[in-house]
Amino acid sequence: MDKEAIFNFLVYNGEVYSTSEVNPAKSIKNSSIYEVIRIIEGIPLYLEEHIERLRKSAHLLNKKLSVSDEEIISYIHKLIDSNKEYNNNIKILCIGSENDFDEIYVYFIKSFYPPKSFYKEGIHTVLYKTERQKPNAKIFNKNLRNLISEKLQKEKAFEALLVNKNGDITEGSRSNLFFVKDEKIYTPPASKVLLGVTRKKILDLCKRNNIEVVEKDISVNEIAEYDGVFITGTSIDVLPVKTINNVKFDSSENNIILTLSKIYIKDREDYVNQKRKEMFKMGKLIDRFLKYVKMETTSNSESQTYPSTNSQLDFARVLVEELKEIGLKDASVDSNGYVMATLPANTDRDIPTIGFIAHMDTSPDMTAKNVNPQIIKNYDGSDLVLNSEKNIVLSPKDFPELKKYIGEDLITTDGTTLLGADDKAGIAEIITAIEYLVNNPEIEHGTVKVAFTPDEEIGRGADKFDVEKFGADFAYTIDGGEVGELEYENFNAAYAKVKIKGRNVHPGSAKNKMINSILIAMKFNSMLPANEIPAHTEGYEGFYHLNDINGNVEETTLYYIIRDHDRDKFEEKKRKLMKVAEYLNDDIGEKVIEVEMKDQYYNMKEKIKPVIHIVEIAEKAMKEVGVTPIIKPIRGGTDGARLSYMGLPCPNIFTGGHNFHGKFEYIPIKSMKKAVEVIIKIIKLYSK
Ligand SMILES: [Zn+2]
CATH class of the missing domain: 3.20.10.10 (D-amino Acid Aminotransferase, subunit A, domain 2)
Structure with a gap:
């Protein structure tokens, strides 16, 4: 039987084999279907049409192809890369079983281009x-x-x-x-x-x-x-x-x-x-991401140093090298672990300087040692067993949004660590977008600034951020969740420490003498609106959250955090808490309650409003690359919020990831690509 596959290697169901070992011609039956595709300079010509026709051929035989478009594409690139042949025809040969074409060969064939x-x-x-x-x-x-x-x-x-x-x-x-x-x-x-x-x-x-x-x-x-x-x-x-x-x-x-x-x-x-x-645009995106998540960079709130962990500095140095490699000459890391770099403008026109920011650390909530990312190809909507030994299953029953990604490729954990898409996906996406602009100098753009910050997960990411050195007119953090997320509103936040002094007397002779601070504490809390707590609120609804209490008869302390997106309602909540303290003090006739209250951060919306075009452009960019914007208030704070108050207005854009900070974290590859496209689009829209 003649051998049809030429050169050294062929790809069979995604694996590379030597053409001397495997001969697809041997498996050919009359019912097989195939496509011949011309490769020009490593690019499969009119690939989409060929794949479409392959599916049609299968359909005419009442069968299905068992592989996704992405898989076929990856097989072709495996073939090209392993043979290092860039100008030749390839054949995709699909051999059927009863219902499916489930044996897929991809190989180079003898080609003749007429002189x-x-x-x-x-x-x-x-x-x-x-x-x-x-x-x-x-x-x-x-x-x-x-x-x-x-x-x-x-x-x-x-x-x-x-x-x-x-x-x-x-x-x-x-x-x-x-x-x-x-x-x-x-x-x-x-x-x-x-x-x-x-x-x-x-x-x-x-x-x-x-x-x-x-x-x-x-x-x-x-x-x-x-x-x-x-x-x-x-x-x-x-x-x-x-x-x-x-x-x-x-x-x-x-x-x-x-x-x-x-x-x-x-x-x-x-x-x-x-x-x-x-x-080129997406070329190294996934490789980058996989490399980054394997570097452990957990931050540590107990640490007093900047950055809080040395591993973040190691990672920062790797990123500086990479930024230099793609052509950002001024890439550097400062002593606090902040990486900054500039893509200089390639036009004299007056275009604002835009920044893109992501954080290097991962959450201390879950270990990031030995992250072993799994790529799930062509997700079929079923349960994903991340770890069979420990029976850790990522299931659409628990996470119904998984169903949105049927047919896509996902990156998950192996069930023993977090993934670190929060926020290494953001870093990979920013660098890939910048690399694309470097390699396509005909795209006009203003100055673009890049910053990678440490210790976001322990609330210190903005602490030592040198806004002046960064020099951007505004920036975007690429640190959100699912594809489409766009956030520019967060809570106004304060904490309140309510200290109640009691008076302890022997309970047998306590009448009209004892003041039990625990009971006053209970009364205090009962006088706050019972429905304004985290468990009863969502969207734009604020809350009082009692997150710690300790005490005895003599002294009890209540620790609250107060949150509201609306500044007036936020101030009102703070006043109400103070009033309860006043009322109880009056009632007891003694100042037993002392409140220490301090604002923590504010809703960035106030700082974004005067430059709302930065949100509108992001929205437009998403729509233009086929992403539906999901604009919703953040029920928390972000580094972007603090940066906004430090003079750098800073809304937040999706990375594409889900279930951050835990073992069920995952990210669809397509969403990551969309984030790259959005970054490039924003830069393009501002250069118009
Ligand atoms: Zn994050």
Whole structure:
């Protein structure tokens, strides 16, 4: 059996094998389906259309492909990378079981790209009587292929044109067929031919360039009436036909054919250039992220140093090196562990300086030692067993939003650590976006600043942030959750320490003498609105939260935090608490209650409002890259809030992650890519 796969390696169901070990030709059955795709400079040409057609072929045989688009794409890139071959045709061969095509081979095949002389002179073709069973499906038929090969060799022809039982010419054995007469193009009806990807492109391009196309049966008897003939295909582009049997055409000098050929080549080149850019854009995003999460950077609230842990400094140094590598020359880390870098403007126009900020530490709530990220390909909506030994399962029953990501690739933990998407996804996304701008200098942009901060998770991320040195007009933290999140409102926050002094007397002789501070504490709390507590509030509803209490008869202390998005309501809550203390002091006739109250942070909205365009632009950027903005108030504080009050207005944008700070943390890869696109889009929108 002949070996079809060339070069050293092929990919079978996602794994790389030596072509001397595995021979896909051995598994070929008549029901197999396949696609041939041309690789140009490492880019699979018109890949989306080929995959779509592969699925259609499967469908025509009442089967499904068992792999996602992303998987097929990753197989192709594995093949290209392992062979280091960048300009050749590949074949995707899918072999079916009962219901599915579940054996997927991807390999390079012998390719022939016609030399210039073929285009200049046109090619010789012959007619061949046969008919495909299912003309629209690309099904392997070895017998026919062999018979045609023989015929071509014998007749010294480049292609055989198939003729059906009605005497109509339908298509080439490996190409689609077009005739030209009086500036019009004629081609056999779609129902009777294999719908080539190049054919489809040609029809699109004709439409866009006002070239009329007529689909009709073309009888062998009438071919001499046409001015020109050409065939199209993956390897041949638009190839003029000089002869069909012994009928001659001036195809290589036909104006319509020449024009169409030029238009097609231009489209092909544009496609490759566009894809190369996109590939570059996301190229290292996931590799970066996987590398970052494996570096442990847990912060520590017990520590008195800046940053709170040395591991964050190690990570900061790695990030500085990486920023330098992508071309940000001034990248540096200061003694407190803050990484800053600049992408200089590439225009003189007056464009604001925009900052992007993410934090390097991960939450002390869960260990980040030996993070072992798992990539779940083509998530099917079922339970994900993160750790079978410990029976740790990430289930849509507990996290129904998982269902939104069916068909996507997810990155999860192995159930023993947190993931650290909060906020290493933010870092990977920012660096990838900046790298894209560095590599695409034709995109005009103003100065872009980048900062990676330590100790966000222990509330110190803004402490030593040098806003002046950073020098941005405004910034975005990339530190939110699910795709689309956009936040610019957070709580106003204060804490209150309520100290109650009692008077202890022997309980047997306590009448009118004892003051039990515990009972006063209970009364105190009961006088606050019972429904304004975390367990009864959501959205914009504020609360009093009693988060600690300790005491005895002699002295009791209550610790509250007070939260509200609305500044007036926030002040009102604080007043109410003070009033309760006053009332009880009056009631007892003695000042037994002392309240120590202090504001902690404020709603950044007040600082964002005067520059609300920064939210509007972020919203617009999301919509333009196909993300629905989810704007909601943060029920907490952020470093961005503190930075806003330090003079750097700073809304928060999604990273794409879910279930932060715990073992069920996960992030869909597509959401990460969207975050990169949003960052780039914001920069572009401000440069308009
Ligand atoms: Zn975070």
